[in-house]
Amino acid sequence: MGLKEYKGEKITVYFDGEICEHAAECVKGLPEVFNVKARPWISLDKVDAKKVVEVIDRCPSRALTYKI
Ligand code: SF4
Numbered sequence: 076m077g078l079k080e081y082k083g084e085k086i087t088v089y090f091d092g093e094i095c096e097h098a099a100e101c102v103k104g105l106p107e108v109f110n111v112k113a114r115p116w117i118s119l120d121k122v123d124a125k126k127v128v129e130v131i132d133r134c135p136s137r138a139l140t141y142k143i
């Protein structure tokens with residue numbers, strides 16, 4: 076429970092499923108990174124860290140956060 080951590084080369088993403096509002100900004104914004112059908116559902120290998128930051132900044136609930 077609580078915060079889960081997803082590590083990429085340049086960015087680490089944290090996700091708190093308990094506060095996610097399922098607004099889907101993340102999955103709409105970057106489907107190649109945020110894919111609820113994949114395990115793990117966040118995959119940071121294929122994408123520029125800057126784009127990940129842009130999408131995470133739109134997360135309304137702050138369920139997604141990051142560290143560069
Ligand atoms: S953008 Fe934030 S609130 Fe919306 S589904 Fe993604 S993690 Fe949940």
